[in-house]
Amino acid sequence: MEVIAIQKSALDGMKNELKELLEITKSATEKYASIFNKEKWLDNQEVCLMMKITKRTLQTYKDKGILSNSRLNRKNYYKLSDVKTLLEAGQPYNTDTDGFNN
Known part of the structure; x- marks a missing residue:
């Protein structure tokens, strides 16, 4: 010692x-x-797993303003309550390339 x-x-x-x-x-x-x-708060991977969507679909949701996010240290985070709200709505958003909701 x-x-x-x-x-x-x-x-x-x-x-x-x-x-x-x-x-x-x-x-x-x-x-x-x-x-x-x-x-x-959830990160990209957690949201994709929870919603059973791809990262590209998640990006489209962000681009179209369907799901808001916050950035911290160049990483996106989503409120669990927002994700649940979107899930409860049944994901009524068709993100086809034509830009129209079906």
Whole structure:
């Protein structure tokens, strides 16, 4: 076991810096915590599996405004409630290339 001796004032300074860093981290994450705690978010793969659609169909849903998404660190996320709403509607959207809903 190695023992390192430092002055009490240096130790107190490090403690204070750590406390400040913890406070900064808490304040930075507090404003986003309510967003993620209230709603479950899904990524592309989870949405495709849940809806039984391809990634291309999911992209079409996004392009046509059928399913909204949010981006975080270049990754798309979807609200579970939005996906459930679309599923309950029976996916009435035909995404054929002609652009018309059938």
